[in-house]
Amino acid sequence: MLSQLRELYSLLTSDQRRRLLRLQGLIIIMAFAEIASVIAIGPFMAVVGDMSRLQGEGWLAQAYGWSGVGSPERFLTLLGASVLAIMLMAALFSMYTTWRLSLYGARVGAELSSRLYRYYLYQPWLYHAGGSSSRLINRVSQEVQRVTTKVINPFMQLNAKLVMVTCMSITIFVYNPKVAATGIVIFILSYLLLYKTVRRFLVANGRRVSRFQAKRFKLMTEGFGGIKDLLLLRRQATFTRQFDKASQQVARGQGVSQGLSEAPRYAIEMVAFGSVILLVLYLLNAHQGNLGTILPALSIYALAGFKMLPAYQKIYSSISHIRSNLAAYETIRDDLVASCSHAEAEVRGNDEALPPLVAKTSIRFDDVHFHYPGKRLPALNGLSLEIPVGARVGLVGESGSGKSTAVDLLLGLIHPQQGRILVDEVALDEATLPRWQAGIGFVPQHIFLADATVLENVAFGVPREEIDVARAQEAVRMAQLESLLASLPEGLETHVGERGVQLSGGQRQRIGIARALYRDAQVLVLDEATSALDGITEQRVMDDIDAIAGGKTLVMVAHRLTTVKECDMIYMLDKGRVTDSGTYDELVAHNHTFRMMANL
Numbered sequence: 001m002l003s004q005l006r007e008l009y010s011l012l013t014s015d016q017r018r019r020l021l022r023l024q025g026l027i028i029i030m031a032f033a034e035i036a037s038v039i040a041i042g043p044f045m046a047v048v049g050d051m052s053r054l055q056g057e058g059w060l061a062q063a064y065g066w067s068g069v070g071s072p073e074r075f076l077t078l079l080g081a082s083v084l085a086i087m088l089m090a091a092l093f094s095m096y097t098t099w100r101l102s103l104y105g106a107r108v109g110a111e112l113s114s115r116l117y118r119y120y121l122y123q124p125w126l127y128h129a130g131g132s133s134s135r136l137i138n139r140v141s142q143e144v145q146r147v148t149t150k151v152i153n154p155f156m157q158l159n160a161k162l163v164m165v166t167c168m169s170i171t172i173f174v175y176n177p178k179v180a181a182t183g184i185v186i187f188i189l190s191y192l193l194l195y196k197t198v199r200r201f202l203v204a205n206g207r208r209v210s211r212f213q214a215k216r217f218k219l220m221t222e223g224f225g226g227i228k229d230l231l232l233l234r235r236q237a238t239f240t241r242q243f244d245k246a247s248q249q250v251a252r253g254q255g256v257s258q259g260l261s262e263a264p265r266y267a268i269e270m271v272a273f274g275s276v277i278l279l280v281l282y283l284l285n286a287h288q289g290n291l292g293t294i295l296p297a298l299s300i301y302a303l304a305g306f307k308m309l310p311a312y313q314k315i316y317s318s319i320s321h322i323r324s325n326l327a328a329y330e331t332i333r334d335d336l337v338a339s340c341s342h343a344e345a346e347v348r349g350n351d352e353a354l355p356p357l358v359a360k361t362s363i364r365f366d367d368v369h370f371h372y373p374g375k376r377l378p379a380l381n382g383l384s385l386e387i388p389v390g391a392r393v394g395l396v397g398e399s400g401s402g403k404s405t406a407v408d409l410l411l412g413l414i415h416p417q418q419g420r421i422l423v424d425e426v427a428l429d430e431a432t433l434p435r436w437q438a439g440i441g442f443v444p445q446h447i448f449l450a451d452a453t454v455l456e457n458v459a460f461g462v463p464r465e466e467i468d469v470a471r472a473q474e475a476v477r478m479a480q481l482e483s484l485l486a487s488l489p490e491g492l493e494t495h496v497g498e499r500g501v502q503l504s505g506g507q508r509q510r511i512g513i514a515r516a517l518y519r520d521a522q523v524l525v526l527d528e529a530t531s532a533l534d535g536i537t538e539q540r541v542m543d544d545i546d547a548i549a550g551g552k553t554l555v556m557v558a559h560r561l562t563t564v565k566e567c568d569m570i571y572m573l574d575k576g577r578v579t580d581s582g583t584y585d586e587l588v589a590h591n592h593t594f595r596m597m598a599n600l
C-alpha cells in the first residue's frame, strides 16, 4: 500500500506537492491546537477537585493572585471560560484545516481526471480503434472519483490524524509514561488485530467493485448507444438483468467495505471504556483515593482519549478505504504515469494555426504496407497509387480489401510501416503531418453528431463564439442542407439531439459533408460518405461537391459504383494492393470483377 501511495505522490505536479507541503504545516499547527485544548482542562479540573490549591505556593495560586479576581469561584469561572475559548479556537482551526484538506483532495482528483481526459483525447487513432470508449469514460469519471474520495481524501485525513495522534501520544507520554504507553499499546494492538483480520476482504472487495463498475458502464454505453436495436429485438431484459447483477455486486462490495471500516468502532469503544475503568482504579490506587489529585490527570486522559478515539477510528477507516480502493488506482495507474510525459503531445495538438501543406501536383502512395497489431494478414500489402491534384479519385474493392485503411493513412491517423505517402515529393511524417491534416477534410461513413445545434455541429470543435456563421451557412448550402434547415424551427440554431437521433441518416451525412466543407480543405476524403443518401440526393450532393470542388482534390471510397462513376480515376483494391485502375468506362470495358460489382 505504501509503495502505491508513494507512486501516487510522485504523480503529483510540483504545484500540487507545494500545496501539500503547506497543508502539512496546517496539520501540525492543528495537532498542537488540539493538544493545547486537552492540556487546558487540567488546571481547571485541579481547582474543581481542590479549591485550596488557590492558596499557598503553586502556580495556580500565583495565577489567582495575579488575576486580581476577588473570589476563588469567580476565578474558577474565568478559568472555565478560558478553557472553553482555547477549545473553541482549536475546534475552529481544526474545521478550517479539515475543509482545506477536503478541498485539496477534491482538486487533485479533478486535475487527475482532466489529465486523463486530455491524455486519452491525444492518443492516436489505433489506440481508440482497439479499445472501448466506455472503458475510458469509466476511468475518467468513476475510477478517478474513487481514487479521489476513497484514496486521496482518506489519505489526507490519515495524514492529519496520524500527526495529531502522534503529538498527543507524546504529550500524554511525557505527562505519565506508564499510563500513556499502556493506553497507546492497547489501542494500536486492538486496531492492528482488526485490520489484519479484514485486510484481505478489503482488497478483494475493491477489485470486485472495479470489475463490476466497469461492467455497469459498458452496459450503459451499449444499452443507450444501441437503443434502437434493443427496442426492436426486445433485448432490454438481458441488459437489465446483467445491470442488476453488476449493480448488486458493486453495492455489496461498497457496503461491505464501508461496514468493515466502520464496524470496529463499537468494539474499540468497549476497549476504551474498559481502559477508563482500569485507569480510574489505577489512579485511585496510586493516589490513595485522593480525588483532588487524580481529577486533573483523569480529565486530561479522558479528553485525550475522547479526541484520540475518533482519530484512531479515522486512521483505521482511512486505511481500510485506501486498501479497498487502491484497485481503482491500479486501473488508471499506467495511464496516469503515461499522462505525466504528455505535455509535448499537447503542443502538437495546436496545429490549427499552421499553414496547410497543399499539394501542387500529386499525392502518392509508394509501396505502402500496414499491418494491424494482432492481425494475421496485412491490411495493406504494397499499395501504390497516385492521386493527381484537382482530380476525383475513387477507391473500390470488396469489404476488407483495405480501402478504409488507405484512407486512414491518407488522413495521417495511422502511419505506413513500410513505404511512404508523398505530397508532391514531401513525405508525410511527424513533422509534416500537422500541416497536411490542416488542409484535409474528411466525411466518414458514420458521422458523429454532438448534442448541440446544427451550427455547432457544422463547425465541430470550434468554440461557439469563434464560429464563422457565414462560412457555416455557405457549407450548409453546398451540402444541400438548406431545405432541411428551412423546415427546422430554429434553422441553424436547432438542436439535433444526442448523436443526431432527430435526423435521418442522409441528413446526418450532409451535416458531415458540411463539416468537411466548413474547413475549406483542399483535399476532401469521403469514406462511404454518401451511402445513406438516396440516388437523387446523392447525385445533387455530388454535383454540388463538384461545383465547389473546383480545384479541390476528391478521394472517394464507395461500395455503390454510381458514386464513383464520374471519377477521373478509379483504383480497384484487393488484399491491400491495387489490382486495376482506370476510368469507370475503361474498367467496365476490361475488368470482369468491376463489371460484376457494377451489376452490368
Ligand SMILES: Nc1ncnc2c1ncn2[C@@H]1O[C@H](COP(=O)(O)OP(=O)(O)OP(=O)(O)O)[C@@H](O)[C@H]1O
Pocket (backbone or CB within 6 Å): 129, 130, 372, 373, 375, 378, 379, 397, 398, 399, 400, 401, 402, 403, 404, 405, 406
Ligand atoms: N482497427 C482495426 N484493428 C484491426 N484490424 C483492422 C482494423 N481496421 C481494419 N482492420 C482489418 O484490416 C483489413 C482491411 O480493413 P479495411 O477496413 O481497410 O477494409 P475496407 O476495404 O475499408 O472494408 P469495408 O468496405 O468493409 O469498410 C480487414 O481485414 C480488417 O479486418
